[in-house]
């Protein structure tokens with residue numbers, strides 16, 4: 001049993017393998033009692049929890065009370081988790097605990113991506129039912145606790161049982177009141193081509209927040225924060241992760257109050273959000289996945305990796321080895337024809353590559369990025385015999401065929417736009433701001449989604465496709481829809497995301513044999529919501545190996561390695577002009593979902609040999625990289641090096657990658673201390689064949705060879721004897 005309820009003390013104790021989360025109902029309010037290292041389920045909990053909150057000297061009890069889903073307007077002046085306006089204009093609600101339910105397993109979330117169970121025994125779900133008698137609002141707080149993962153999935157459902165419409169202005173997915181403020185916040189910030197930069201700062205009285213107002217989760221901030229003790233590091237200390245399973249605008253914030261408590265909350269960005277709840281309607285928030293680690297940041301990441309790889313990602317490819325691909329984007333951009341593509345595929349086949357991906361430029365009249373999005377039929381100038389013919393020619397080289405699409409967009413210069421100028425997100429009478437000369441299709445409207453579903457279904461059915469790269473290359477501006485009345489206009493950004501999820505659900509169900517990779521100008525929508533439909537993501541438009549060290553390191557804070565797309569590209573690198581050795585480019589890309597994104601015909605014979613070896617090596621290490629436990633060893637944000645190790649579940653195999661950015665003169669060879677190995681095992685190291693004790697590798701480490709030149713790298717394989 002993972003959830004215990006004590007009727008006497010009104011305590012709910014949620015337990016996973018190393019974690020406890022405790023809620024106590026105090027005077028009808030669900031209060032946050034504890035979250036952290038696992039506690040025994042003893043009667044003493046009652047003594048421990050209650051007195052602190054029944055402090056008679058506190059004149060405004062709510063303002064200091066640690067709560068589970070706080071409201072505004074009744075004496076708590078901190079950021080609330082929700083706010084609802086009544087038909088009479090008032091914004092006061094008081095949620096009172098009415099009932100609870102403990103459910104085996106985990107119910108599905110209506111229309112939203114969420115972690116799941118395959119067997120009822122994997123988790124239990126607690127549902128707390130809260131009522132606001134005056135308005136008829138009922139709120140269900142849902143907590144799923146997993147027996148084998150130190151994670152809780154939280155979400156909230158609003159149900160209207162009253163008689164007059166309500167307006168929800170704020171509906172966050174989770175709020176946790178930590179009992180002190182001695183914490184730091186870690187998060188991932190960035191920009192296009194520079195995603196997932198790790199930031200960490202101390203919490204002080206006031207707000208520390210990240211958000212997106214862009215309609216997508218964004219390059220700028222990932223929908224994730226971790227709160228940790230100042231002494232917590234990669235391997236030690238208490239770390240609390242909050243990750244939102246959502247692909248639209250979000251807010252994650254920590255507020256340190258006057259009494260030095262810390263309220264952490266995450267959910268749909270309340271900015272520009274409002275939702276009308278008519279009598280009988282309900283509203284479901286996205287899910288927040290909260291992870292506790294007593295073993296530092298690395299422990300948190302490994303919990304997210306396993307949970308998201310095995311119980312968020314779905315479909316045939318969840319557990320399958322992912323193909324090594326070659327993509328023609330950086331090889332040709334828009335300038336290609338069937339012959340060129342076939343020749344690149346042939347060059348890929350010689351190296352042992354498994355999948356060819358035809359990127360942007362195959363449809364409409366698309367010679368650059370100014371036209372044709374929405375016109376999903378072949379450009380016969382480039383592909384006179386169409387996609388079927390090209391796919392067959394690629395298949396004849398021995399590679400599978402994959403295709404790029406950007407279904408959420410329309411170019412003003414397109415047949416689709418001419419026919420349906422009202423089908424894009426816009427506000428009538430206002431400017432329609434373009435980004436990359438394109439507009440966003442209004443996926444809040446079912447007829448727009450149906451059109452795209454049919455257009456894509458046609459291609460996916462007639463062309464022998466095994467892979468789709470689903471791109472999305474702009475943010476949402478002038479958010480409005482002609483398909484909805486005035487009262488619903490503050491719902492459009494969220495309805496867009498719901499519409500996207502609806503379309504993805506239909507397509508992935510209809511085409512289960514297709515591997516979908518999500519992309520949004522690289523990592524503009526690298527979030528758990530998209531991972532539910534597409535088990536891998538193109539991590540960044542930056543393919544430079546050295547930039548990628550940081551981007552992939554940062555992304556690995558939350559996301560499993562099997563989701564991180566990483567390609568070898570040509571030098572000088574197209575984004576930064578850097579010259580890096582092919583070996584290093586290969587080692588960085590092999591640390592993710594491996595592929596090439598360059599004109600393979602330009603390889604010299606020597607380079608061909610290196611690439612062949614890389615492909616062969618990746619095929620051998622692929623299960624370890626894609627499903628092994630990942631430990632970060634050296635942080636590229638802290639200096640001149642990066643290193644990580646992949647360890648098999650049985651700890652009998654491991655693979656270390658070490659990277660040195662700039663060469664240094666007169667340096668002794670240093671030792672690299674490893675992690676994740678079994679101290680009892682002896683490991684033989686490849687390439688040198690020497691045997692080491694696991695204890696020795698974990699404590700003293702291995703000597704790194706002297707590396708020569710800038711941007712160098714080395715790998716070691718370890719096999720237990």
Ligand code: DGJ
Pocket residue numbers: 329359360404471473519520521522538540541
């Ligand atoms: C942005 C993607 O991130 C690139 O990989 C490429 O597919 C281009 N779009 C194509 O327009």
